[in-house]
Amino acid sequence: MGEAPAFLVDDLQNEPPNGFELKNGTCKTTTTIGDKTYVIGGADDGTLSIEVQIFDRNLGEWFHPTVHGTKPMSCKGHSAVLLKDRILILKKGSKPDDQIWFLEFDTQYVRQLQKNLGTEVVAWSKGVTGNAEKPIVISGPSGVGKGTLISMLMKEFPTMFGFSVSHTTRSPRNMEKDGVHYHFTEKCLMEKEIEDGKFLEFASVHGNLYGTSVEAVEVVADAGKRCILDIDVQGARSVRASSLEAVFIFICPPSMEDLENRLRGRGTETEEQVLKRLRNAEAEIKEGKSYKIFDFILYNDNLEECYERLKKLLGLDGFVAAAPKSEPREIILPMDHSLSKKDDKIIINCIPSDKDSKNLIMLDVSSLKGGAPGRTRGLDFQAISSFSESLTGTNQFS
Numbered sequence: 123m124g125e126a127p128a129f130l131v132d133d134l135q136n137e138p139p140n141g142f143e144l145k146n147g148t149c150k151t152t153t154t155i156g157d158k159t160y161v162i163g164g165a166d167d168g169t170l171s172i173e174v175q176i177f178d179r180n181l182g183e184w185f186h187p188t189v190h191g192t193k194p195m196s197c198k199g200h201s202a203v204l205l206k207d208r209i210l211i212l213k214k215g216s217k218p219d220d221q222i223w224f225l226e227f228d229t230q231y232v233r234q235l236q237k238n239l240g241t242e243v244v245a246w247s248k249g250v251t252g253n254a255e256k257p258i259v260i261s262g263p264s265g266v267g268k269g270t271l272i273s274m275l276m277k278e279f280p281t282m283f284g285f286s287v288s289h290t291t292r293s294p295r296n297m298e299k300d301g302v303h304y305h306f307t308e309k310c311l312m313e314k315e316i317e318d319g320k321f322l323e324f325a326s327v328h329g330n331l332y333g334t335s336v337e338a339v340e341v342v343a344d345a346g347k348r349c350i351l352d353i354d355v356q357g358a359r360s361v362r363a364s365s366l367e368a369v370f371i372f373i374c375p376p377s378m379e380d381l382e383n384r385l386r387g388r389g390t391e392t393e394e395q396v397l398k399r400l401r402n403a404e405a406e407i408k409e410g411k412s413y414k415i416f417d418f419i420l421y422n423d424n425l426e427e428c429y430e431r432l433k434k435l436l437g438l439d440g441f442v443a444a445a446p447k448s449e450p451r452e453i454i455l456p457m458d459h460s461l462s463k464k465d466d467k468i469i470i471n472c473i474p475s476d477k478d479s480k481n482l483i484m485l486d487v488s489s490l491k492g493g494a495p496g497r498t499r500g501l502d503f504q505a506i507s508s509f510s511e512s513l514t515g516t517n518q519f520s
C-alpha cells in the first residue's frame with residue numbers, strides 16, 4: 123500500500139482513457155480495468171525496470187502487486203493497449219527484439235498465482251513474432267542412448283534443432299561443459315529458483331536435482347529452432363501435465379543386460395551409481411511402456427536403425443538438411459506513434475521521418491500463444507502504406 127503523488131491522484135480521478143500517457147514527464151500510462159487503474163512506467167528511483175502500481179478507485183488507495191515473469195528494461199516511453207487478459211506495451215526507442223511486452227493481469231498463470239499467494243499478481247512476458255514448433259521430449263533410462271541419438275540429430279540438422287540445457291546439482295563429467303551440457307548449480311540456489319517459478323519442471327533423479335528452466339526452452343525457440351528436452355520420466359510427466367504442448371518419445375533398451383553393458387561401457391559412473399541407475403531403470407521402463415505419458419516408444423537395439431526410426435517419426439526420413447532459416451522479420455517502431463485498435467488488429471500510426479516510408483503498421487494479436495513465465499508468441503506485423511477507412515481515425519482503446 124502506498125501514497126500516490128497528488129498530481130497522479132488528480133489525473134486518475136478524472137478517469138483517464140486507457141492508454142492515457144500521464145503528462146508529468148515520468149513516461150507512465152494508465153489502463154483501467156473494472157475498479158482498478160494500472161499505472162505502468164519507468165521507476166523514479168533510478169533503476170532500469172518498468173514499475174506497476176494499481177490504484178483502486180473504490181477504496182481510493184494505491185498498492186503494488188506481486189510482479190512475476192521477466193521484467194522489461196526501462197525505456198524513453200511506451201504506449202499501452204488493453205487486450206482481453208493482458209496489457210500490450212509498445213516500448214518507444216527500443217531495439218526491435220525488445221519493443222513488445224505484455225503485462226498479464228488475468229491469464230491462467232496469473233489466476234493460479236493469485237489463488238496460491240492470495241495477493242494481487244501481475245506477470246510480464248516478452249512478445250515475439252511467429253510461433254515455435256512443438257518441443258520434443260526424449261526420456262528413457264540412464265545409458266539407453268538418449269544423448270547419443272540427440273547428438274546425431276543435432277549434428278545432422280544443426281539449424282533445425284536446439285537442445286534445452288537443463289540445470290543439475292550433479293557434478294560435471296570429464297568432457298561436460300557448464301552451459302552446454304548442463305547448467306551445473308548448487309542445490310539451495312536451484313531450490314530458490316524453483317520457488318521463484320523459473321522452472322517448467324524439475325525432479326530428483328538418481329539422488330540429484332535436475333530441472334528444465336522456462337528460459338532454456340524459450341532461447342531455443344527464439345533462435346528459430348525446435349527444442350529437444352532430455353529429461354527423466356518424472357519430468358516428462360510434469361511437462362505432459364503442463365501447458366507446453368510437446369511430442370513425447372521413450373527410448374527403451376533391448377534388454378536390461380544391454381543397458382547394464384552400455385552404462386558400464388560408458389565408464390562415467392561409480393559402481394554404486396551404476397547400481398542405482400539400473401534399479402531406477404526398471405520402474406522407468408515400466409512407466410515408459412505403459413503409454414500413459416509417451417506418444418512413441420523406440421527400441422534402441424541397433425543404433426543406426428533406431429536413429430532412422432527416430433528421424434522417420436519426426437518426418438525427417440529422406441529429408442535433406444535445409445539451409446538456415448531466414449531471420450525473423452523486424453520492424454522498428456518510431457518514438458512518435460499513435461495507436462488504434464479494432465478487434466485483434468492494432469494499427470500503429472507512425473509519424474514518418476521521410477515521406478516515402480510506410481507509416482502504418484498493423485500488429486495482429488489474434489493468435490497469441492503462451493505467456494509468462496515464458497514469452498508470448500504468435501504476434502504478426504505488417505507494414506502498410508494505407509489502410510481501410512473503418513480502421514483509421516479511431517482513437518479508442520478498448
Ligand SMILES: Nc1nc2c(ncn2[C@@H]2O[C@H](COP(=O)(O)OP(=O)(O)O)[C@@H](O)[C@H]2O)c(=O)[nH]1
Pocket residue numbers: 261262263264265269288289292323324325327328332333334352353354355356357358
Ligand atoms: N526431470 C528432468 N530430468 C532430467 C533433466 N536433465 C536431465 N535429466 C535426466 O536425468 C537423468 C540423469 O541424467 P545424467 O546425469 O545426464 O545421466 P545419463 O542419463 O546417464 O547420461 C536422465 O534420465 C536425464 O534424462 C531435467 O532437466 N529434468
Ligand SMILES: Nc1ncnc2c1ncn2[C@@H]1O[C@H](COP(=O)(O)OP(=O)(O)O)[C@@H](O)[C@H]1O
Pocket residue numbers: 262263264265266267268269270271384385387388422423424425426428
Ligand atoms: N544402440 C546402441 N548400441 C550400443 N551402444 C550404444 C547404443 N546407443 C548408445 N550406446 C552407447 O551407450 C552408452 C550410453 O549412451 P548415452 O547416449 O550416454 O545414454 P543416455 O544419454 O541415455 O544416458 C554410450 O557409451 C553410447 O555410445
